[in-house]
Amino acid sequence: MSLMRDLYRGETEFDFIGRRRTFFVISGVIIAISLLSLLVRGLDGSVDFTGGTIVEAENRAGVDVAGVRTALGAVGEEGARVQLRVDTLSGTESIIVQTAALDAAHQDRLIEAVAEVAGVSPDETNVDAVGPSFGAEITRRMIRALVIFLVVVAAFISWRFEWKMAAAALAALFHDLALTAGIYSLVGFEVTPATVIGVLTILGYSLYDTVVVFDKITENVHELGSRHTFTEIGNLSMNQVLMRSINTSATSLLPIGSLLFVGSYLLGAATLREFALALFIGVAAGTYSSIFVATPLLAEWKEREPGWQRMQRRTARRGGEIAAAAAAPEVAVEIRDSGAVARPPKQRRKRR
């Protein structure tokens, strides 16, 4: 309860940066596993990326998988992936057939065959067919979008803060990407365009979280930079914004959870489910990385700067007292106010 109260008031005193080595090892291991899995197992791209044909029809005839396969044999597609899926709400069953990319004539024959065995007209089927070169084009575009996105982000943070922060933020982004891709690779979830949208959204979230922490750090460096080490300021800043981070993640997860729930129970909502899954994994990764990767990494780096090293030596002489004081915001207020008026503090400077 007291932890909850401290959280609520932004008065927690977690030493995030002090344990950075532990977090770096954890993140390092996770990234290594992810990269290894990506290298060995790769990603299971949907037809949108690899090219292929999916035909889906309501199973009105009540045929089983073997029956579908026999019907497919007649059009030379007995090797197709056949699946029956039941909509939990309406109770209707669907036949889903997936093959490699087909030419136009083959495609039409496949659609007719599936429709016939399912007992529906070809016009009632759902078809998604992608040629291999189109799939490659989508992949190429997505990667290009991602690279441009990262470059713009790096430029923006460098301009708004400094390049070391940009590098730390990008490291956190890379961490999230690797983690999400790693989970998809390990579990074998299918990667669809909806997944990619989800991942791009995560990048936005994760980045925004990181920017909020960095913003607070910049503000605190101006206020406390003459007395405290970068590590202390970093810890203080993160504890101050922790509540917002948790709240934001929680409120983001609520609609996503709603998506995941509805998407899992309604047949028509495959896109929603895929999207929500990517978000769910990513928001968790993003929250983790902005706290445990971005700032500790930045602190590690900044502490090597001559200015901050001098500060370290000075505070070391004074002992641990200041470090504790710096971590508690209300004490920090007292420190700030000691030389100023006793009334509510004036705004020191334009903060942003």
Added chain:
Amino acid sequence: MSRRSLWVTLLITLTIAWGSLAGVLAAGWEPKLGLDLQGGFSLVLTAPEGADSEVLDKAVEIMRQRIENMGSVQEPEISVQGDRSIQVQLPGVQERERALQAVGTTGELSFRPVLDLQTGLSPAFLDGTLPVPEELLVEETTTTTIAEDGEAVDTTTTTTTTTTTTTTVPPVIPENIDPDTGLTIVDDPQATSYLRDENGFYYYKVGPAFLTGGDIAGARAGYGGVSIGQSGGGWNVDPDFTSEGGKRFEEASILLSTYAVGDPRRAMAIVVDGTVISAPTIAADVPSGEGLKADNVVITMGSTENAEAEAQDLATILRYGALPTTFERERVESVSASLGSDSLRAGLYAGLGGLALVALALMVYYRALGLVAIVGLSVFGSLLIVSIIMMGRTQGTTLTLAGVTGIIVSIGITADSYIVFFERIKEEHRRGRNLRPAVDTGFKRAFHTILTADTVTFSGSILLWLLAIGPVKGFAITLGIATVIDVLVAYFFTRPAVMLLVRSRFGEGGVFSIRGAMGRHAEELAEATA
């Protein structure tokens, strides 16, 4: 800011948001749904490497015209994508065959003499081009043959095919003929070909073209045209020829009219892309050797149920001919209407569920401020719905499933704006400010953060919109609109609402009040510094 001006701002905002929503709903306007939400047909066609952009534009024009002629399609979207792709979206279209035909017909249009006609079997098996299939060997087959040079040698021979005839048939199978189906693989309009109709019912042997697409100036479908030999009116197609084309047609009709009524050779095959689209016969009352005048030509389609559609389709094909280049079907997507409505339902449930959960969480956590957030979410929702409907009406922007996910994500973004603001108030209050100044300064700083955050998200969505293709675009559009609305709501609704609330009874007393939500410690601190 005075209480009065805050009230004015608040009321204007609420009137605009709720009033416009009520107005839009009263007018019966609905968002324009993408085809994944209402069902429909979408495909991407790609021209060969090095195709010129003019050719693509021409093809888009032809396709658009053809689709408009299909009639029932509401707001088709046809656009050039990238260097050599065309995206066609036909929301609401369920007849895939017709849709594919409208956009997919390639190759050249030609009018050809019918040399032979069979049902269910290619004439190639019967005229000695291909060995006779075994199942036909014992049957008696009647064949009408004609000399290869087109000279009418009207010989009707009754051949009882035996095993000996198969051995006498030249064993050399022409390369351009599929030995299984007996059909020409690649049709050359200037050569003899074995082709079949769209249903695969009639099989034709057709000679070199009388005239090609360039000889036709236009065509109209109409009802009740003069058609001698048929009782009553019917649907028909009236083609216009160029002067050169007219002459060629007249000559052809003279030749065809020499065949007896009932002879398949009295028909003229209209061939597009190796398929016989139609094979009208010269009317029975045209005297032998006289032919038709090009000005008076009418192709009658009868008055059956499908006649209108057939007439329209034929007129379209005659008018626009084939597409100027060949296209590969790169991507075909068809969504049945039932899947579309399921998706829409799922999106609505997920959206409403998410909204309710977020509202509940804010309410529990921020109490009276949560109340502001709930009204704020309804203002946000109203404005977003109105914007999407208006974008659909003015810009033709469709709402897709990806767009719906964009809306659901934006609920999280707007909720974050409240959190940033409310956490700021708490922080300012904790630092010793009274509630009212805490709200005032809190808003100034929080708004700055909200603005930065929304700018980043907005720029991100513009970037996504520019770079991505397909579903990601729809996501980017709704997300972009939502961030703009979020900023507006924060400034014109949340700010006056919280400022008024803090000046009211809700501000100070009770667990439900803003002060209650700040925590006891903060209260003490505030009193100590006051």
